[in-house]
Amino acid sequence: MDATHFADRFTTTLRHLRGVDLHSASDVDLRTALAHTVRAELIDTWQTTHGNPSTTPQRHVAYLSAEYLLGTQTRNALLATELTDTAREALASLGLSLDDITSREVEPGLGNGGLGRLAACFMDSLATLEIPATGYGIRYDYGIFRQTFQDGNQHEQPDTWLAHGSPWEISHPERAVTVHLGGHVDGDNTTRRWVPERHVLAIPCDYLVPGYKSHTVNLLRLWSARATDAFDLTIFNSGDYEKAVAARTYAETISHVLYPEDSTPQGRTLRLTQQYFFAAASLHDLLTRHLKAGRSLHTLPDAVTIQLNDTHPVIAIPELMRLLLDEHGLSWDDAWHITQQTFNYTCHTLLPEALEVWPLDILGPLLPRHLEIIFAINHHFLDDLRRSGADELRVRSMSLIQEHPVRAVRMAHLATVGSRTVNGVAELHSELLRTSVLAQFASYWPDRFTNVTNGVTPRRFLALANPELASLISDTLNVGDRWLKDLDLLRGLEDHVDDPAFIAAFREVKHNNKERLARTLANRDGIELNTNAMLDVMVKRLHEYKRQSLRILHVITQYAKMKNGLIDLATVTPRTVFFGAKAAPGYRLAKETISLINAVATTLNADDEIRPYLSIAFPANYNVTLAETAIPAADLSEQISLAGKEASGTGNMKFALNGALTIGTLDGANVEIRELVGPDNFFLFGMTEPDVVQRQRDGYHPHTVYEQSADLALAIDTISSGAFSPSEPGRYESLVSDWLWNDRFMALADYEDYARCQEAVDRHYANPDQWTRSAILNVARTGFFSSDRSIRDYQTRVWQRPTK
Numbered sequence: 001m002d003a004t005h006f007a008d009r010f011t012t013t014l015r016h017l018r019g020v021d022l023h024s025a026s027d028v029d030l031r032t033a034l035a036h037t038v039r040a041e042l043i044d045t046w047q048t049t050h051g052n053p054s055t056t057p058q059r060h061v062a063y064l065s066a067e068y069l070l071g072t073q074t075r076n077a078l079l080a081t082e083l084t085d086t087a088r089e090a091l092a093s094l095g096l097s098l099d100d101i102t103s104r105e106v107e108p109g110l111g112n113g114g115l116g117r118l119a120a121c122f123m124d125s126l127a128t129l130e131i132p133a134t135g136y137g138i139r140y141d142y143g144i145f146r147q148t149f150q151d152g153n154q155h156e157q158p159d160t161w162l163a164h165g166s167p168w169e170i171s172h173p174e175r176a177v178t179v180h181l182g183g184h185v186d187g188d189n190t191t192r193r194w195v196p197e198r199h200v201l202a203i204p205c206d207y208l209v210p211g212y213k214s215h216t217v218n219l220l221r222l223w224s225a226r227a228t229d230a231f232d233l234t235i236f237n238s239g240d241y242e243k244a245v246a247a248r249t250y251a252e253t254i255s256h257v258l259y260p261e262d263s264t265p266q267g268r269t270l271r272l273t274q275q276y277f278f279a280a281a282s283l284h285d286l287l288t289r290h291l292k293a294g295r296s297l298h299t300l301p302d303a304v305t306i307q308l309n310d311t312h313p314v315i316a317i318p319e320l321m322r323l324l325l326d327e328h329g330l331s332w333d334d335a336w337h338i339t340q341q342t343f344n345y346t347c348h349t350l351l352p353e354a355l356e357v358w359p360l361d362i363l364g365p366l367l368p369r370h371l372e373i374i375f376a377i378n379h380h381f382l383d384d385l386r387r388s389g390a391d392e393l394r395v396r397s398m399s400l401i402q403e404h405p406v407r408a409v410r411m412a413h414l415a416t417v418g419s420r421t422v423n424g425v426a427e428l429h430s431e432l433l434r435t436s437v438l439a440q441f442a443s444y445w446p447d448r449f450t451n452v453t454n455g456v457t458p459r460r461f462l463a464l465a466n467p468e469l470a471s472l473i474s475d476t477l478n479v480g481d482r483w484l485k486d487l488d489l490l491r492g493l494e495d496h497v498d499d500p501a502f503i504a505a506f507r508e509v510k511h512n513n514k515e516r517l518a519r520t521l522a523n524r525d526g527i528e529l530n531t532n533a534m535l536d537v538m539v540k541r542l543h544e545y546k547r548q549s550l551r552i553l554h555v556i557t558q559y560a561k562m563k564n565g566l567i568d569l570a571t572v573t574p575r576t577v578f579f580g581a582k583a584a585p586g587y588r589l590a591k592e593t594i595s596l597i598n599a600v601a602t603t604l605n606a607d608d609e610i611r612p613y614l615s616i617a618f619p620a621n622y623n624v625t626l627a628e629t630a631i632p633a634a635d636l637s638e639q640i641s642l643a644g645k646e647a648s649g650t651g652n653m654k655f656a657l658n659g660a661l662t663i664g665t666l667d668g669a670n671v672e673i674r675e676l677v678g679p680d681n682f683f684l685f686g687m688t689e690p691d692v693v694q695r696q697r698d699g700y701h702p703h704t705v706y707e708q709s710a711d712l713a714l715a716i717d718t719i720s721s722g723a724f725s726p727s728e729p730g731r732y733e734s735l736v737s738d739w740l741w742n743d744r745f746m747a748l749a750d751y752e753d754y755a756r757c758q759e760a761v762d763r764h765y766a767n768p769d770q771w772t773r774s775a776i777l778n779v780a781r782t783g784f785f786s787s788d789r790s791i792r793d794y795q796t797r798v799w800q801r802p803t804k
């Protein structure tokens with residue numbers, strides 16, 4: 001398609017779809033028409049893909065995830081279809097700017113953070129690698145909240161991403177699936193029948209997922225809840241109109257809002273309803289397709305493999321059992337064999353409080369038949385365990401049911417028992433799963449466990465986010481943009497690491513990215529960014545284990561020393577410390593940390609003497625769009641979680657690929673980043689995971705650490721003195737006392753080593769050639785972290801493994 005053709009289609013779409021001409025078109029009209037113009041291209045590709053099924057039979061991959069943090073769609077679709085230049089030229093010929101139109105696109109924030117973003121990267125790689133796949137999830141009316149700051153405190157506003165419609169969505173109300181809830185179970189010991197009480201419709205809302213320069217367009221199918229007419233009818237017949245309308249509202253509440261928790265699930269009935277709602281609708285979809293193709297249910301595991309992204313969709317395991325047993329009349333053994341060979345489970349955590357459990361008094365009333373099936377699965381499993389010689393202690397600790405503090409289903413245990421393969425998301429994490437979190441399962445079924453290290457898509461996080469670096473790479477490697485599909489080719493950059501012209505060009509790209517970020521922040525947040533300082537970035541959800549507190553404590557020490565004349569300003573490496581973080585709305589300590597960072601930012605940034613050397617930028621509402629601007633501008637990437645707590649991290653990978661150096665602990669994928677880039681190009685500090693275990697065993701007393709570190713005490717005492725809260729000196733007392741007397745994630749214990757390591761950062765940065773060399777090596781050596789590689793690993797280690 002050439003630019004004239006594109007312009008023609010665009011104006012026609014504007015007229016036919018929006019009923020406006022160029023002169024009367026609003027922003028929304030333009031955005032919608034552009035999306036539809038590109039979408040039409042994708043649909044044509046999609047129809048060719050699905051008209052010609054692949055000749056090599058491979059399992060269809062069904063990816064089940066409660067979250068997809070997609071980011072904006074239009075620029076990515078243009079990139080995939082190689083229409084960016086065409087669209088730019090076409091719009092320019094109409095007096096319009098592609099960048100203006102796309103910069104106002106609203107991102108669907110249907111995820112909290114890393115887990116949802118991973119699902120989005122995987123969808124991109126599946127399509128790029130031409131693997132037939134469907135992503136299943138929930139079309140929340142309201143995604144992750146929009147964060148604002150008022151007096152430095154976080155406030156949450158509803159995310160109204162659908163306010164102007166979603167031009168990328170194709171919704172099919174006529175293909176709705178009915179999902180049942182509640183009620184009771186009838187029948188005797190041999191035939192059990194669920195008699196549900198309520199019914200809701202699941203409407204499929206499809207998003208096309210284009211592969212980059214591939215012939216595949218996959219579907220992301222998100223389910224939206226609607227009331228059934230039948231549901232209303234019974235109440236209508238009782239003559240209670242008001243109640244009928246209220247009942248509709250109940251049904252539609254199911255897909256209303258994404259729970260904004262990250263790492264701490266909430267045991268709410270609505271949350272479990274959401275999980276079951278999308279799991280049941282997705283299984284119905286998969287089974288219908290399988291049976292329509294004339295296949296037997298016994299061959300399901302050969303045709304489909306279902307990947308469970310964390311425990312959120314794990315209720316699909318008893319749901320598939322129910323369908324096979326109750327609806328299709330299979331024997332228990334056959335049903336179990338099919339189920340267990342179809343599912344695979346990805347575990348995403350090491351934090352005990354993040355392991356989902358569903359109290360029986362929530363699960364039972366909502367899904368009575370599923371609870372029976374879970375008990376039966378447990379019964380069979382524990383019998384096998386006892387036969388293998390396990391003692392009662394072991395049996396109890398591996399049971400799918402916990403007894404204390406409340407009787408509840410352990411979803412990670414259910415997932416492990418019901419899956420063919422269980423994987424962790426980085427080498428260290430998978431190892432810790434095998435040796436601690438799921439150790440007993442790993443010794444019982446050693447072959448079931450594997451690792452697939454996470455990855456990120458280079459299309460979004462290099463080509464779209466960092467176009468200047470992308471074109472420098474293409475020019476330097478001389479392979480066109482082939483490297484975007486074969487990221488190991490970045491290795492070729494090592495040959496240019498001593499080339500002065502390349503070094504200069506690389507540095508210029510970084511600087512231009514800082515200027516671009518500065519323009520964005522000026523418009524978006526009214527923040528003034530010092531583009532001549534080192535940009536030191538910590539962007540991720542706010543959580544104690546990620547230790548934003550460690551970062552801010554060190555900033556405060558530096559500030560206090562500068563103010564007290566303990567540091568000669570002439571020797572200081574100027575830095576801008578950049579934060580982006582949302583806190584879960586009910587997470588008190590996290591919200592206090594946000595408030596403290598903002599208070600310190602206010603003080604530092606108002607200090608004319610200090611500001612040129614040390615300032616803080618903390619824009620509100622960190623999301624994918626902001627990540628795409630901030631990460632390419634970063635010099636330093638802060639990955640400072642307590643060792644053994646961050647399963648993988650994916651932010652860390654985005655930074656390294658964009659030429660930021662990492663200061664980090666040996667945690668998650670940091671371990672692999674450091675191995676790849678080499679210890680000279682990575683700033684390592686802190687306890688290792690075994691150190692942490694030992695230290696906790698020995699008894700950890702943060703107050704003693706405080707007494708023994710003058711620099712740490714300076715930071716904490718500065719806070720306590722009210723330096724950042726003059727009208728309320730005790731404002732941060734709860735934070736301070738938590739650090740001194742609890743400090744669950746041992747920020748204080750790692751403080752001194754972190755401060756030492758930051759000095760090494762300054763020394764390295766003082767030599768620009770040395771720094772740039774390290775930055776280039778970070779890019780050259782981290783091609784491993786392409787999500788294409790993760791997906792290939794899933795293919796060989798999980799999805800294409802022969803069934804037993």
Ligand SMILES: *Cc1c(COP(=O)(O)O)cnc(C)c1O
Nearest residue numbers: 113114540623624627649650651
């Ligand atoms: C990549 C990403 C994350 C995950 O960051 P981590 O540092 O791995 O926790 C979270 N939010 C957004 C918007 C991202 O793009």
